[in-house]
């Protein structure tokens with residue numbers, strides 16, 4: 001191996017092969033600086049978590065990545081597996097989804113509750129089907145090309161139903177599903193758009209331990225079998241520490257730590273600034289993330 005190849009092999013993936021690079025991102029709302037000169041990378045094929053206390057700027061970062069907000073300053077580069085690069089801060093949100101292949105879910109569930117579970121997955125493929133039907137004419141005349149696309153869309157929807165264990169509920173209204181299943185359906189719906197980067201805003205919020213374990217399994221499956229990079233905002237430390245390859249910690253809009261879960265959970269600035277300042281509170285959180293054991297000894 002050459003020296004350069006050696007160095008690439010030992011560097012973490014977020015440095016050696018980033019799918020997303022955020023440079024000097026700043027977002028101001030009037031006098032409030034929600035995100036302040038933030039730089040980080042997301043490794044291709046990694047699960048990356050952004051954590052931080054309430055109001056740290058996590059959702060604002062997501063809103064900048066997905067075109068919801070135009071950042072005040074900074075550059076956001078998406079590198080697709082094909083080698084194409086996209087400057088997301090210059091693109092409207094629909095192009096970020098369709099061309100740069102970035103999909104997202106929101107903190108609050110945004111399914112079409114009155115539509116069936118299967119229909120929710122078909123709607124996600126609407127744009128592709130519209131193009132393949134030559135904007136409905138092909139559909140009206142039943143062109144073979146459109147029929148093939150329609151069959152492929154149904155197959156893809158069924159595939160994801162199977163992956164989220166909801167095949168039996170395909171014809172039920174999405175609103176009738178238990179909360180955890182609705183969360184998984186949202187992720188499946190985003191996956192039907194074949195993203196290369198999947199952004200999830202607090203996917204574990206409100207889940208019970210069994211649903212949380214199912215979510216972890218689904219996210220690992222997406223990473224391992226679909227080579228989709230996952231970027232998530234999460235407050236549930238057990239989820240973050242268990243499934244993330246890379247963790248970025250924000251506080252007051254600035255990055256205070258960036259590394260593997262192991263590095264971040266042992267970083268004193270994270271314990272002090274992010275997790276609270278009271279000794280007892282710190283111990284409690286350290287126990288939760290596994291940095292110390294039940295007796296207070298370092299893990």
Ligand SMILES: Nc1ncnc2c1ncn2[C@@H]1O[C@H](COP(=O)(O)OP(=O)(O)OP(=O)(O)O)[C@@H](O)[C@H]1O
Pocket residue numbers: 029032033034052053054055056057058059060061
């Ligand atoms: N559209 C907006 N207009 C004005 N201020 C905003 C807007 N969006 C966010 N903010 C402010 O920016 C700061 C960061 O908010 P943000 O929602 O990004 O934090 P967060 O880390 O996602 O918090 P949480 O964990 O509570 O969701 C907060 O002070 C918030 O009030």
